[in-house]
Amino acid sequence: MDTGTQAVGPFTELVARYGPRVWDTLAANVPRDLRWNWLLLMLAIAVLLFVARKGRGAKGADGRERPCGFVEYLLPRDIYTHVSARVDIWLWVFERALKPVWALLLLGSLGPFVEKSVIGALTAGLGAGPALDTSFAWMLLYSLLLLLSYDFTFFLLHYAEHKIPALWAIHKVHHSAEVLTPLTRYREHVLEGPLYSSAAAIGYAIPAAVFAWLFAGSITQITVLNVGVFALLFGFNGAFRHYHVQFRYPRWLEKWLQSPAMHHTHHSYLPKHWDTNMGVVTSIWDRLFGTLYIPEPDEHTPWGLGPEQQPGYRSFWQNVNGPFRDWYRMLRPAGQGNTPAPVNSRSSQIS
Ligand SMILES: [Zn+2]
Ligand SMILES: [Zn+2]
Numbered sequence: 001m002d003t004g005t006q007a008v009g010p011f012t013e014l015v016a017r018y019g020p021r022v023w024d025t026l027a028a029n030v031p032r033d034l035r036w037n038w039l040l041l042m043l044a045i046a047v048l049l050f051v052a053r054k055g056r057g058a059k060g061a062d063g064r065e066r067p068c069g070f071v072e073y074l075l076p077r078d079i080y081t082h083v084s085a086r087v088d089i090w091l092w093v094f095e096r097a098l099k100p101v102w103a104l105l106l107l108g109s110l111g112p113f114v115e116k117s118v119i120g121a122l123t124a125g126l127g128a129g130p131a132l133d134t135s136f137a138w139m140l141l142y143s144l145l146l147l148l149s150y151d152f153t154f155f156l157l158h159y160a161e162h163k164i165p166a167l168w169a170i171h172k173v174h175h176s177a178e179v180l181t182p183l184t185r186y187r188e189h190v191l192e193g194p195l196y197s198s199a200a201a202i203g204y205a206i207p208a209a210v211f212a213w214l215f216a217g218s219i220t221q222i223t224v225l226n227v228g229v230f231a232l233l234f235g236f237n238g239a240f241r242h243y244h245v246q247f248r249y250p251r252w253l254e255k256w257l258q259s260p261a262m263h264h265t266h267h268s269y270l271p272k273h274w275d276t277n278m279g280v281v282t283s284i285w286d287r288l289f290g291t292l293y294i295p296e297p298d299e300h301t302p303w304g305l306g307p308e309q310q311p312g313y314r315s316f317w318q319n320v321n322g323p324f325r326d327w328y329r330m331l332r333p334a335g336q337g338n339t340p341a342p343v344n345s346r347s348s349q350i351s
Contacts, residue, residue, distance in 0.1 A: 042182070042239050046074055049245055057298070059244045061179045063268065065298035079244055083314060084178035084304070090316040091173065092186040095193060102197040111201035118209035131216035138215075145207045147281065153203030155285040157195060158278040169326035170195070175267060176313035176322070177242075178304040184242035189323060233281055236260060242267075246298070254294050258283055265295050269306035 049057055055067045061078040068076070079085060122129070132138070161171035173189040188196075240247040240260030249259040258279045265273045276293035279286045286292035295301070304310050313319055 038239050042243070043074070045240075045247065046243075046245050049247065050074075057246050059246065059264070059301070063264070063302040064300050065246070073245070076244060079179040079181060082179045084176075085181050085183070087314070087316050087319060088177065088181055088183040088187045091188070091319060092183055094316075094320070095186065095188055095190050098190050099193055102193040106194060106197040106201050110198055111205045114202055114205035115209040115212070118206055119213050122210070122213045129213040129216050132214055134215055142207070142211050145211075146204060148284075149207045150200065150203040151279065151281045152285060153199040154196075154280045155278055155289075157199040158280075159285075159289060159291070161195075162275045162278065165330060166327065167195075169323040169330075172305065172309075172313070172326075173319045173322055176305050176310070176319055177267065178310065180242040180244055180264070180267060180303060182239060182242055185238060189319070191323060233257065237263075237281060248297075251294060254283060255287065255292070256283055257281065258286075262293070262295065264301040264303075265293050265299065267303045268301035269304055270300075270302065273301065 050070060050073050055069070055073060057065065058068055058073045058076065059065050060076060061082055158171075161167040170189045170191050174184075174187055174192070177184045177187055236247065237258060237260055241263040243260065246261040246264065247259060248254070248261045249257060253259070254262060258277060258281060262277045262283075266277045273293065276291050277283075277286055278289075278291055283292055305313055312325075313322060
């Protein structure tokens with residue numbers, strides 16, 4: 001019998017043909033914070049915090065700090081079995097499926113458009129650029145400006161999302177998380193993707209254009225993510241911002257950089273915490289806009305939208321429909337029998 005021509009079932013053939021491709025796609029879409037190197041770093045820091053604070057510093061699903069054993073400290077049952085943690089997963093899958101579309105449409109078109117416009121304006125106003133020579137100092141300055149520019153555009157958009165009712169309706173989905181898990185970072189409404197892609201395109205394109213003009217295009221296109229210290233800052237902020245273990249910086253440093261634990265207050269539904277700490281990397285913009293809030297050690301931060309709003313934002317579909325429900329209420333003329341829109345913006349949430 002010739003085993004070389006042994007028939008292969010269609011299922012086996014399909015798996016053999018498409019399996020690696022499916023796996024590659026899945027692997028490429030694992031969020032940065034959930035890749036093994038960041039998970040290991042998170043684990044190492046969480047273990048150090050556990051030892052240094054003798055089992056203190058982790059919060060439960062109620063946002064209250066409590067002493068706990070090692071396993072509970074790293075993976076608290078009440079957080080990881082919470083319905084909010086499950087909804088995080090589905091919202092992430094849904095959002096992730098559409099993300100490449102926004103990135104392609106906006107980073108691919110808006111970024112180059114802004115870049116060309118800025119270079120065009122500089123050339124029209126000041127003539128050809130001075131064609132400076134690049135050096136390490138220039139590259140560092142370039143990275144710093146890229147970071148600050150991105151940080152500022154992110155802050156502005158985030159600030160607008162908290163203050164403008166129609167945008168708060170979209171951003172509310174991120175704030176409807178009742179517990180914080182590393183996936184909560186990616187918990188956003190599908191309509192939020194294009195907003196942040198646009199902000200990133202504009203935030204990076206402006207300094208990139210200025211430097212391309214200054215260096216006649218010869219400056220190496222390095223991104224902040226390739227510069228060690230910035231990569232670490234982004235990493236810490238990203239990985240620990242939505243983790244129940246509080247990772248703090250010294251108080252003086254928190255006035256300059258957003259420590260991950262400062263994001264715990266951003267997600268709290270207590271009125272004194274609303275609209276605070278909206279920065280992503282630095283605290284500069286929060287200070288300028290008067291929204292900086294440095295929490296007390298182990299400050300209670302109950303997460304979510306609060307008892308009144310939360311029941312409307314528990315399931316996956318409630319979250320997907322959320323903005324449409326709010327917009328409909330906002331547009332509906334106030335008349336007899338109509339209940340007023342429950343939320344105009346976070347600041348006017350009191351009802
Ligand atoms: Zn927010
Ligand atoms: Zn968040």
